[in-house]
Amino acid sequence: MKQSNKIEVYILSGFLGSGKTSLLKHMVKIQKEFGKTPAVLMNELGQVSIDSNEVDKDTPLAELLDGCICCTIQDKLESQLQGLLINEKFDVLLVETTGAAHPIEVVDAIMSPLFADRFEFKGIITVVDAHQWMTRKELSPQVLQLLREQIRYAGLILLNKVNLLSEMQLATASSELQGINSTSQIIMTNHSSISANALTQISKVEKAEDYSRLNVIKHLRIQAIVHTFNKAIDQGLFEDWIRTLPETVYRMKGYIPFSHSNYPVLFQYSFGMPFYLPEDMKLPTNLVVIGEGLDKNAIIKDLRKLEECKKGEII
Numbered sequence: 001m002k003q004s005n006k007i008e009v010y011i012l013s014g015f016l017g018s019g020k021t022s023l024l025k026h027m028v029k030i031q032k033e034f035g036k037t038p039a040v041l042m043n044e045l046g047q048v049s050i051d052s053n054e055v056d057k058d059t060p061l062a063e064l065l066d067g068c069i070c071c072t073i074q075d076k077l078e079s080q081l082q083g084l085l086i087n088e089k090f091d092v093l094l095v096e097t098t099g100a101a102h103p104i105e106v107v108d109a110i111m112s113p114l115f116a117d118r119f120e121f122k123g124i125i126t127v128v129d130a131h132q133w134m135t136r137k138e139l140s141p142q143v144l145q146l147l148r149e150q151i152r153y154a155g156l157i158l159l160n161k162v163n164l165l166s167e168m169q170l171a172t173a174s175s176e177l178q179g180i181n182s183t184s185q186i187i188m189t190n191h192s193s194i195s196a197n198a199l200t201q202i203s204k205v206e207k208a209e210d211y212s213r214l215n216v217i218k219h220l221r222i223q224a225i226v227h228t229f230n231k232a233i234d235q236g237l238f239e240d241w242i243r244t245l246p247e248t249v250y251r252m253k254g255y256i257p258f259s260h261s262n263y264p265v266l267f268q269y270s271f272g273m274p275f276y277l278p279e280d281m282k283l284p285t286n287l288v289v290i291g292e293g294l295d296k297n298a299i300i301k302d303l304r305k306l307e308e309c310k311k312g313e314i315i
C-alpha cells in the first residue's frame, strides 16, 4: 500500500476538565507503539501552561498560551507550527485544544494554507465528561451549545469518567450522544484510556458513489481537502465553481494564483461568504476546503480543470 509522507493531524476536543490531557498522554504512547514520532501542540487559555509537564520530554512540544487558537492567536499558531516543521522531525501532530474551542474553528486554524500540503487531517476526537453530561442542565445555554458542537463534529467520541455513573446512566448518556452524532463510535473510558485499536475507529467518509446510491449520508465527518495550484486560474471561473459547492463546505481558505494578479490572492470563505485580499508577495498556492461528506476526488478534479480552462470557458 502507498504510504503518505504527510504529517497526520488529530485534534483533541472536549470541554474544560473532560480528560483531554489524559487522552493526549495515551495518544502519545499509542503513536510510539505504532512506530511513529508524535509532536504535540498544546493550547491553553491561561498565561501559564499547567499541562505541558504531562508530555514526555522526548516529544516535541509547542505551546500556545493566553488565548484560543481558533480566534485570538492565529498568528502565533502559524509561527509555532512553522517552528515545529522546521526544527523537529515528526509524523503525527496531536493538537490539544482549549475546552472553549469550537472544533471547526480549530481545523480551520491548523490547516493554514501556508503549510496545509504538509498535513493530512485525520479527525477530531472529543472527550465528554460523563458526569458533566448528565448534569448539563446546570450549564449555560452557550456552553451547552459548544458541548453539542464538539460532539457533533467528532470522528470519535470518548465518554470519559464512566466510573462516576451507573450502568443505567451510561446507557442514557451514550444514546443521547449518539442522537447528536449518529456516525461516530462512542468509547467508554476512565482517564481517557483508549487502545490503539480504538484509533482505527475514527469514522471514515464513505465514497461519494455510496452517498448517491443510498441517497443518505451515512458517515459525516469533518474533512480538510488540500489542493496546490500549479497554474494560474481565472477568477470568474473560480467563482462559478464556488457556486456549485454543497452547503456542507463550511470553510475554504488559500492563496489563489489568479491570472489577472501578479501574486496569489488571499481567499477566505466562511459559510457561503467569499472574501479576497491581494498579497504583495509570493505565498504557497494551497487551497484548503473544510466540510463534511465531501467528494474529495471530484473537488480536486474540478480545481485541476480550472487550471486548464481559459476565461469564458465552462468547466
Ligand SMILES: Nc1nc2c(ncn2[C@@H]2O[C@H](COP(=O)(O)OP(=O)(O)OP(=O)(O)O)[C@@H](O)[C@H]2O)c(=O)[nH]1
Pocket: 014, 015, 016, 017, 018, 019, 020, 021, 022, 023, 051, 098, 099, 160, 161, 162, 163, 164, 189, 190, 191, 192
Ligand atoms: N474520576 C475521574 N477523574 C478523571 C478521569 N479522567 C480524568 N480525570 C480527572 O479530571 C481532571 C481533568 O483531566 P484532564 O485530563 O486534565 O482534562 P482536560 O480536559 O485536559 O482539562 P483542561 O485542560 O482543564 O481542559 C484531572 O484531575 C483528571 O485526573 C476519570 O475517568 N475519572
